Amino acid sequence: MKLLKICCSKWVNESRDYRELGVYSEEGAExxxxxxxxxxxxxxxDIVEGFEVLRYTTKPFGEKAPSAFNKLISLFQWASFARKQQPDIISGHDLLALTIGWLSTFFTINKPKLIYDSHEFEIGRNADRSGFSKWLVLHWEQFMIKRSTLTIVVNESIADEVAKLYELDEKPTVVRNIPISFEVDEAECKKVKKQYLEKLGVEKLLIYHGLVCSGRGIESTIEALSMLESVGLVVVGNPDSPEYLEKLRQMTRQFNVEKRVDFHDAVPHEVLWKFVGAADLGIVMISPVSKSYYYALPNKLFECIQSGVPVIGSDLPEIKKVVVGYNVGALAIPDNAASIAEAVKGLICDQEAYDSVKSNVELAKKQLCWENEKVVLAKAFNKISQ
Incomplete structure (x- = not known):
């Protein structure tokens, strides 16, 4: 059985895809x-994470050709190339990738089955879309879901919304973006923590990890530091632009906390636990700038739990289900520095409360791991691959 995954990006650091494809491989797929x-x-x-990767240009007529023309031609070139691979199953990384997969089935006798692997709430992904664009995406996604054998989404809220929106007989399959269990060396974490506490001159440590960009609560957390005593912040990740990183540095000076904030480049996933596990609290402050963000259930939440660290999370539906449901931290209002500061104080100033959520994190990490989550995906895949 041959499975072709289509992704319209460079496919770098796609940890969720790596895990999913690993499940398909375990179930016998090539x-x-x-x-x-x-x-x-x-x-x-190319070979990435043990998988054969076929890199195909999206600019068949070079840099000088109009972008729209290049994209249109490459759409059909990709579809033609995908058909030549003669896959039994095609998995689309998003709506565009799924569309390419669907186009590749034209004029074929044994049509491959389609998997729509939706990583976000597509219709609510971009708040700046025009009315026509929203209408087009809405109707096209409905069209493509009806032609897919399996639709995968990342949480229950999105599954409910999609099922209601498109009047589906069966809800999409929910496979959360949860990491493989971390093997954490607590002695190493304590070593890293000691280095940061001495470097920043603080007693407690917060950490944000992931893409350094707006909408992730970094700015509000920097402001919240000015309301907290002897608390430092480590930001681990690459900025989406040099200008944004400089903006954050300016904010640390504006709030007179520059000596308590450290910016660190992104680290390989296999050593992420060293940095996250060194913190007292992890910051998971997604701003609801779009409906997709409102329903976000970021992998950094589970990475904090796997690293043994309680979290300060956004008071949003899916994040709240985990933080409150497992009692692994506290909630705060996104983009509200005072709320974030209050949530941090509620844990670091109350040792009994902190010890309680810390113990709950250790229990939660045994449940919230890919080893458990992949069972759902394997079952769904087996059902369609028979």
Missing amino acids: ISVLVKGDIGDKPKK
Whole structure:
């Protein structure tokens, strides 16, 4: 059985895809991944995380050709190339990738089954979409879901919304973006923590990890530091632009906390636990700038839990289910520095409360791991691959 995954990006650090494809491989599938390549790649073969990767250009007529023309032609070139792979199943990383997979089934006798692997709430993903764009996405996604054998979403709220929106007989399959169990060396975490406490001159440590960009609560957390005594912040991740990183540095000076904030480049996933596990609290403050963000259930939440660290999370539906349901931290109002500061104080100033949530984190990490979550995916995949 051959499975082709289509992803219209460079396919870098796609940890969720790696885990999902690992499940398909365990169930006997032969995996290939069609991804974005450079000019001239038609395709360029590569190996990533043990999977065959086929890098195909999205600019068949080079840099000088109009972007829209390149995209239109590459859409059909990708579909043609995908058909030549003769897959039994095609998994689309998003709506565009799924569309390419669907186009590749034209004029074929044994049509491959389609998997819609939706990583976000597509219709609510971009708050800046025009009315026509929303209408188009709404109707196209409904059209494509009806032609997919399996639709996967990342949480129950999105599953409920999609099922209601498109009047589906069966809810999409929920597979949360949960990491494989971390093996944490507490002695190493304590060593890293000691270094940061001395460097920043503080007694308690907060950490944010992930893409350093707006909408992730970093700015509000920096402001919250000015309301907290002897608390430092480590920001681990690469900025989406040098300008945004400089903006954050300016904010640390504005609130007179520059000596208590450290910016660190992104680290390999296999050593992430060293940094997250060094903190007293993890910051998971997603701002509801769109409906997709409102329903967000970020993997950094589970990475904090796997690292043994309680969290300060956004008071949003899916994050709240985990933080309150497992009692692994406290909630705060996104983009509200005072609320974040109050939530932090509620834990670091009350040792009994902190010890309680810390113990709950250790219990939760045994349940909230990929080893458990992948069972749902394996069952759904087996059902369609028979």
